[in-house]
Every structure is written in C-alpha cells, then in structure tokens.
Amino acid sequence: MWHFVLVLVVWFLCNLVGSSFIQYNYHVNAYCNNLLETKKKIALTFDDGPNENTVDILGILKKHKAKATFFCIGKNIEKHPEILKKIYDEGHIVANHSYSHSHVFDFYRKNRVIQELKDTDALIEKVTGKTPQFFRPPYGVTNPSIRRAVSVTKHKVIGWNIRSMDGISKNTGAIFNRILKRISPGSVVLLHDTRPQTAMVLEQLLQTLAEKNYEVVSIEQLLNLKAYEN
Numbered sequence: 001m002w003h004f005v006l007v008l009v010v011w012f013l014c015n016l017v018g019s020s021f022i023q024y025n026y027h028v029n030a031y032c033n034n035l036l037e038t039k040k041k042i043a044l045t046f047d048d049g050p051n052e053n054t055v056d057i058l059g060i061l062k063k064h065k066a067k068a069t070f071f072c073i074g075k076n077i078e079k080h081p082e083i084l085k086k087i088y089d090e091g092h093i094v095a096n097h098s099y100s101h102s103h104v105f106d107f108y109r110k111n112r113v114i115q116e117l118k119d120t121d122a123l124i125e126k127v128t129g130k131t132p133q134f135f136r137p138p139y140g141v142t143n144p145s146i147r148r149a150v151s152v153t154k155h156k157v158i159g160w161n162i163r164s165m166d167g168i169s170k171n172t173g174a175i176f177n178r179i180l181k182r183i184s185p186g187s188v189v190l191l192h193d194t195r196p197q198t199a200m201v202l203e204q205l206l207q208t209l210a211e212k213n214y215e216v217v218s219i220e221q222l223l224n225l226k227a228y229e230n
Contacts, residue, residue, distance in 0.1 A: 022159035027142040028150060031223050032159035037186030040214045043222040044068040044202075045160060046193040047097055047136065047167075050076055050083035056199040058090055064206040066216035068092050069227075070193065071136040071158070074099030074120035081127050088128040093218045093227045095134035096120045096155065105138045113149035121153075131229035134158045134219065140190075156225055160190040166198045175201045180208060186222065 023032045046057060049072055061068055070087050072094060077084050088094050098105060099116040108116070117135060125131050135155035137146055142157070150157060162182045166175050175197065179189055191198050209216060220227040 022137070022140040022142055022157070023161060027144060027147045028157045030142070030157040030159040031188075031219075031225065033161040033188045034186035034222050034224075037222065040185050040212070041217050041222055042183060042185070042187040042189065042209070042214055043219045044189050044191060044216055045071060045136075045158070045219065046191050046198075047071045048073055048076070048101065049193040050080040050087065051194045052080075052083075053196055053199065054080075054083050054087065054193040057193045057202060058086060058092075060199060060202050060206065061092070062090060064210065064216075066206055067218045067221075068216070069095055069134070069158075069219040071095045071097035071134070072120070072124065073097050073101045074116070074123050075101075077120070077123040077127070081123075084124070084127045088130070093134070093220055094124055094128055094130070094132060095136065095158065095219075095227070096124065096132050097136050098138050099123075101138045106141050106143055108145060110145045110148040110152075113145050114152055117149065117153050117155060129230075130227075133226055133229055158188075158219060158223075160188045162187050162189045164189060164191050164198075164201070166195050166201060167192045170197050172197050172200045172204075176204055176208075179205060183209070183212075183214065188219065188222070 022030045049070055070092055099119045121131055133156050136158050164175050164179050169175055
C-alpha cells in the first residue's frame with residue numbers, strides 16, 4: 001500500500017511543479033527565451049494591462065527607443081481601449097493574457113479557456129486590426145485544459161526565463177538587482193505594467209542595459225515568431 005501512496009505523492013508533486021513553472025514545458029511547449037541568441041538582445045514583456053500605469057511605461061520605452069510586448073487582459077482592454085491603441089501605435093506587440101485572469105483560471109475546462117482566448121483576441125482585433133498569435137497563461141500556470149485549448153486556437157505560448165517579482169515586491173532596488181544579475185543574451189523578462197514601482201525600475205534598467213550594450217527588442221524579433229495572424 002505504501003508503494004502506491006508514494007507513487008501518488010511523487011505524481012502529485014511532479015504535476016504541481018510542472019504546472020507551476022512554465023519554463024519546464026510540462027504541459028505545453030512554451031517559448032521562454034532564445035538560447036541560440038549570441039548578440040546582446042533581450043525582450044521585455046509586461047503583463048496584466050492595459051492600465052493607467054501603462055502610459056508611464058510607454059513614455060519610458062519611447063524615451064529609450066525600446067520595444068516591448070504587452071500581454072493584455074480582455075476585461076482591461078474593455079476599460080482602456082485607447083491605451084491598447086497607444087501600445088500598438090507606438091510599435092509594441094500586443095498579446096493575449098486571457099479575458100478574466102481569474103484566480104480559478106487553472107480550473108477552467110478546455111472550452112472555457114478557448115472562449116477566453118477568442119474573446120480577448122476579438123477585443124485586440126477590434127482596436128488594432130490584428131489577431132494576436134501569442135498567449136501567456138495567467139500566473140504562468142499550465143495544465144491539460146490549456147494544452148488542449150491552444151491546440152485548437154493555435155496560439156503560441158510565451159513564457160519567460162527572468163521573473164522580476166515586481167508583482168510581489170515594492171522594493172525597486174531588489175527588483176532591479178534581481179533582473180540585472182540574471183540578464184544574458186536571449187533573455188525574456190517578466191514585468192507588470194500595472195505596478196507603479198515598475199516604471200521606476202524600468203527607467204534604471206533601460207539605462208543600465210544601454211551602458212552594457214544590450215538591445216531591447218520585441219518577442220517577435222527575439223524568438224523569430226509571428227506576433228499576429230494577419
């Protein structure tokens with residue numbers, strides 16, 4: 001009996017870890033960085049907008065002539081379509097981050113996930129005229145339902161290999177140092193344009209990256225993937 005219990009425990013732990021860390025490609029094949037990149041190119045990605053704070057982020061990116069990728073939530077697009085349009089018009093990539101970003105998204109069945117993706121795609125297309133190909137699951141958690149859903153919608157799942165922790169910490173120095181010590185060619189950095197502290201970190205980060213001769217490019221360029229269907 002104890003052998004059976006041990007197997008169940010191991011299976012549960014493997015599933016828990018595999019589902020929680022998108023970089024492991026446990027359920028889906030996620031693009032988290034470019035290991036083949038030899039030049040000093042990285043991508044910055046921002047989750048959970050559009051939001052009032054997004055405007056500050058866009059101003060800093062424009063000042064430093066950097067391009068980023070914004071994973072947007074459908075319900076926030078409905079609140080701020082003008083900010084989404086600004087993101088797109090200023091040359092950044094707009095991508096799908098679900099409609100609701102619900103705390104129970106991980107428990108949605110395949111059809112519910114598909115609907116969330118389609119609803120958000122439709123909102124993005126209404127504003128930009130483009131249908132996004134990139135999807136980042138809420139919290140970076142994957143599961144069989146998400147795997148089955150993206151096999152239908154054909155979205156490319158985008159992860160990251162550097163988590164800034166700006167969604168948890170308000171310590172700008174700690175966030176900055178965490179990112180900088182992990183930076184290498186081909187890195188994908190996860191940030192949130194909904195957090196006031198992120199703008200302060202971003203200004204310092206872009207200045208430092210420029211000093212170190214790093215170029216900040218879009219996910220499309222870094223991973224050589226098409227961002228839009230049309």
